[in-house]
Amino acid sequence: xxxxxxxxxxxxxxxxxxxxxxxxxxxxxxxxxxxxxxxxxxxxxxxxxxxxxxxxxxxxxxxxxxxxxxxxxxxxxxxxxxxxxxxxxxxxxxxxxxxxxxxxxxxxxxxxxxxxxxxxxxxxxxxxxxxxxxxxxxxxxxxxxxxxxxxxxxxxxxxxxxxxxxxxxxxxxxxxxxxxxxxxxxxxxxxxxxxxxxxxxxxxxxxxxxxxxxxxxxxxxxxxxxxxxxxxxxxxxxxxxxxxxxxxxxxxxxxxxxxxxxxxxxxxxxxxxxxxxxxxxxxxxxxxxxxxxxxxxxxxxxxxxxxxxxxxx
Amino acid sequence: xxxxxxxxxxxxxxxxxxxxxxxxxxxxxxxxxxxxxxxxxxxxxxxxxxxxxxxxxxxxxxxxxxxxxxxxxxxxxxxxxxxxxxxxxxxxxxxxxxxxxxxxxxxxxxxxxxxxxxxxxxxxxxxxxxxxxxxxxxxxxxxxxxxxxxxxxxxxxxxxxxxxxxxxxxxxxxxxxxxxxxxxxxxxxxxxxxxxxxxxxxxxxxxxxxxxxxxxxxxxxxxxxxxxxxxxxxxxxxxxxxxxxxxxxxxxx
Numbered sequence: 001x002x003x004x005x006x007x008x009x010x011x012x013x014x015x016x017x018x019x020x021x022x023x024x025x026x027x028x029x030x031x032x033x034x035x036x037x038x039x040x041x042x043x044x045x046x047x048x049x050x051x052x053x054x055x056x057x058x059x060x061x062x063x064x065x066x067x068x069x070x071x072x073x074x075x076x077x078x079x080x081x082x083x084x085x086x087x088x089x090x091x092x093x094x095x096x097x098x099x100x101x102x103x104x105x106x107x108x109x110x111x112x113x114x115x116x117x118x119x120x121x122x123x124x125x126x127x128x129x130x131x132x133x134x135x136x137x138x139x140x141x142x143x144x145x146x147x148x149x150x151x152x153x154x155x156x157x158x159x160x161x162x163x164x165x166x167x168x169x170x171x172x173x174x175x176x177x178x179x180x181x182x183x184x185x186x187x188x189x190x191x192x193x194x195x196x197x198x199x200x201x202x203x204x205x206x207x208x209x210x211x212x213x214x215x216x217x218x219x220x221x222x223x224x225x226x227x228x229x230x231x232x233x234x235x236x237x238x239x240x241x242x243x244x245x246x247x248x249x250x251x252x253x254x255x256x257x258x259x260x261x262x263x264x265x266x267x268x269x270x271x272x273x274x275x276x277x278x279x280x281x282x283x284x285x286x287x288x289x290x291x292x293x294x295x296x297x298x299x300x301x302x303x304x305x306x307x308x309x310x311x312x313x
Numbered sequence: 314x315x316x317x318x319x320x321x322x323x324x325x326x327x328x329x330x331x332x333x334x335x336x337x338x339x340x341x342x343x344x345x346x347x348x349x350x351x352x353x354x355x356x357x358x359x360x361x362x363x364x365x366x367x368x369x370x371x372x373x374x375x376x377x378x379x380x381x382x383x384x385x386x387x388x389x390x391x392x393x394x395x396x397x398x399x400x401x402x403x404x405x406x407x408x409x410x411x412x413x414x415x416x417x418x419x420x421x422x423x424x425x426x427x428x429x430x431x432x433x434x435x436x437x438x439x440x441x442x443x444x445x446x447x448x449x450x451x452x453x454x455x456x457x458x459x460x461x462x463x464x465x466x467x468x469x470x471x472x473x474x475x476x477x478x479x480x481x482x483x484x485x486x487x488x489x490x491x492x493x494x495x496x497x498x499x500x501x502x503x504x505x506x507x508x509x510x511x512x513x514x515x516x517x518x519x520x521x522x523x524x525x526x527x528x529x530x531x532x533x534x535x536x537x538x539x540x541x542x543x544x545x546x547x548x549x550x551x552x553x554x555x556x557x558x559x560x561x562x563x564x565x566x
Binding site: 092 | 315317318320321322324325328329332399400401403404405406407408409410411561565566
């Protein structure tokens, strides 16, 4: 299937010389929720800004719905809604006026019924005649979402949608994102919060220093998440693993002092045992290997993320 | 053409105008009335007529031009500068609108406002002095040309400015002096020959001269030349705006 967004070899060097994006290629499938995860300054906002037409690319090509965003910018942009990270709203306009304004800007004829639906979905209906400057920060963020949804986009970009947002709004936001996905809207969100990516996304991309360093199905990442490691500190160092232990997923660390056993907490082995630890320990005793201590550790998505980001520093 | 977008921007800008009606309409009317009291009644009563026109009436076209220029520039520059300053420009940049549509919306609204204010001033002036308009069609033409040209000029300033001071700088340091020295309150021929020659380098002279011709049939320079010069300024401003949108200067990084 043709991706709804196709980013090819995208690079951006700002006038200051800062290289914000470095040869990014990424395809987004229609209808998926894609989370772009990365530390501050990684290039998340620059990437979104280029796709939306706010920043010009230095090199590369982007297709949205098959339309080149530079050549067929009208067709491409009509598909896209953007909720920016900063609370950049007008001050004196009413909620109703600013939302209707956005719809007009995207070349759609006025549709009060649609605007009403959007405002009601975002719990803004009661505030429709309020001036934006009288609203709280959370309400302003809802207004930005309403503006983005006013023109019925097929692709929605949410740049740090839950940064500095209270728990209730965060839940509302997640609910909204799911209901949009059910309607077939493709959603690309950037976030610092790993649990948010875990909770929401179908696929997760990790961006660092302007490069995509990992794109994976969330399920695959979660599988990694389910893995645990047990480290055994041996009394006597081993030169090599005895053949009697070959059936276990063991790694002997350099120095021969530590044995690392990786196991899955979510599946069972052939003997019906959950982790295989009992069998391993029995085999160790039989081989006469004694250990001083043992530790177990879980690799979380957070750890995977931190490792990935550090590894390439 | 994305007419809905033009209408949205135009409507947004006009809403701002009505919301601030006090400062956008009442202020220029009061300022103009003051000019009439000072120049028209107090001083004008001691000045002989200029070119056969009573002094009070003679200054009306110049005063309208003064407001037209300052209002066009102020409205258009603020209209585009503020979204840049507040960050709301992101929406305009990411919407399926062409530069032409953006300009039509912003500049169209700024020109509409200043024309409206010009007409209000004309009506106010009619309360003070007897007026005649010999060439109404030409008068409307100059009104439109000036409003559009200087709204474009203001739009340029609003795109160029990177602070509120700069937004004030050009109107204050350039436009106001040019307007005052452009013959709002006198005929150029009343100046010594040297300053008369210098005045001919002032673009505003041509606008006021042509506008005054439409009222009274007298002018400092030929009305054809005035018209040609107005078109030249329009072309210059259009070229400037086109260049900015081509290069993304101050709009996109």
